[in-house]
Amino acid sequence: MTSQKQTKPSYIKTIKLYKRCRNFIRSITIYSYRSRQDYKEIGIKERTYDDFKRIILDCIDQGFIEENFNGKEKHIRFNADMYKSSYNYLVNTYFIKSLPNNAFYYILILQILSEGDSLLINEIEDAIYQGNDDKQLDISTSALYRALCELTESGLLQTTREKNKIYYQLADNILDQLTAKELQELYTAVSFFTNVSLLSVPGYYLANTISQYLESQGTACPEKNSLWQYRFCNYSKIVDDEVIYIILQAIENKKALRISYGKNRKSIPLVPEALSTDYPYGRTYLHTTEHATYKVENITKIQTIDKLGQIPRKAKKPAAKKLDLIFTFKATDDEREVTAIKHRLQNEAAWMHCTELDKEHYHYTATVQDAFSFIPWIRSFHKYVSLGCETDTAIKERLEKDKREALQNYGII
Structure with missing residues (x-):
């Protein structure tokens, strides 16, 4: 055969x-x-x-x-x-994303302790061996101990000490403390904030956990998308969650970072200071203590650096840049479109100084630190905006360059 x-x-x-x-x-x-x-x-x-x-x-x-x-x-x-x-x-x-080699330890430990028992490490190891009669798993005591430590640090396990012996058991499920009505309200709140927070993936996982818990308790699960809609729901933003999490951890723990940015293969050391999000355009920016700004989606590699001595001394704060915008509305323009643009300016440019030159021309000026971050916003006003003489030269050149590239891509020039 x-x-x-x-x-x-x-x-x-x-x-x-x-x-x-x-x-x-x-x-x-x-x-x-x-x-x-x-x-x-x-x-x-x-x-x-x-x-x-x-x-x-x-x-x-x-x-x-x-x-x-x-x-x-x-x-x-x-x-x-x-x-x-x-x-x-x-x-x-x-x-x-594939699990690490020892991920099965986490699963086995949680399964063994799910019965509610409080066990020593050797008792957990014995239970794993009993379920491994076919010897498919290569059991390591040191790897098992590391997994127990990591699960304890994450809050999934808790320990008790009796006569120099450490017992492990599952931590109390915080969802057990909530009523079905409170869980449904929590699900609604999590669903709302998921798409407006810096990190989205944890929100989806938490909402799914609450939904499964309600189902296990015999309660109807909330329907996805039953309540919330978003004008600016940027689907692609979620792929940067992994990078954003590393940055947030570095800021919280006062660590430095080393990144590769865009097409530049050179490694850049930096100290992260803050993150900001431009929600209408789905862009998140990393701000450093050097007063430099990096677009998160252009970070191709990132790693944490423990030694801050590798980072150059804090540079002098760069000079502020000037935005000088002139909005022109003609009688031949679409009335509804002009009304919508003016409404946007009332909401989005309220922080800028506005001068009404006449019924057709409006002058908006402001001084900003990161003028380049406003380029997508300026471009969104299309034919109604032009740059005044005081606009920073680098911004003028960038917008002109983008315009030429767009016309070339569409075969117009």
Whole structure:
């Protein structure tokens, strides 16, 4: 009898480093109908494109991935409408991140202690051996001890000491202290803040945990998207959660960072000071003690540095930049569009100094530290805005450069 040869899978469904596919996921979310060749031009090889596309299709419901043919080329994009669904299905892409080698210890320990017993480390080890009759697991006492320490530090386990012996047991479930009505209210609150906080993934995981807990108690689970809609629900922002978490931890623990930024392969050491988010455009910025600003989505590599001595001395605070904007409205312009623009300015530019030159011209000025962060906002006013003579030269050059690139891409020039 001949043994059947096993077919090798065409791709691996999990990856160790989420950053490998971050650029692809962001591109497939933001840009419509790119082909394999288009991705090749931005550094994603054709085979890598095929593998990443299969991974995405495994993570996200088919209805949210749209494929079309343009001649013989197949184009793919992420198809979602924030007004139909506020749930960010890109959170599912984090499931593809492979677990560390000793992750099974966490699962086994929690399963063993779920009976409510309080056990010594050797009793937990014996229980693992009893369930490992086929010897598929390579049990290490030191790795087991590290897993117990990590679970205790995370708050999932608690310890008691009796006669120099340490007993481990599951920590009290804080959800047990809440009524069904309180849990539903908590779910509603978590669902609201999930898409407006710096980090979104923990919110989705917590909401899912509350929902499963309610189900285990025989209570109806809240429906996704039953309440909240967001005007600015930026789906791609969620892929940067891993980077943002590292930055937040570094700020809290007063650690330094080393990053690789954009196409620059040179490693940049820095001390993080704060994070800010431009919600309408889905951009998060890292601000350093050197008064430098980095766009988080352009950070390709990041790691924590323990020794602050590697960071240069604090530089002199850069000079403030001037924004000088002139808004022009003509009688031939669409009245509804002009009204909407003026309403936006009343809300979004209330912090700027405004001078009404006449009924058609309005002058807005302000002094800012990071003028470049306002470029997307300025560009959003399209034909109604022009730059005054006092606008910083670097901002003028950047906007002119972006305009030329856009016209070239559309074949106008």
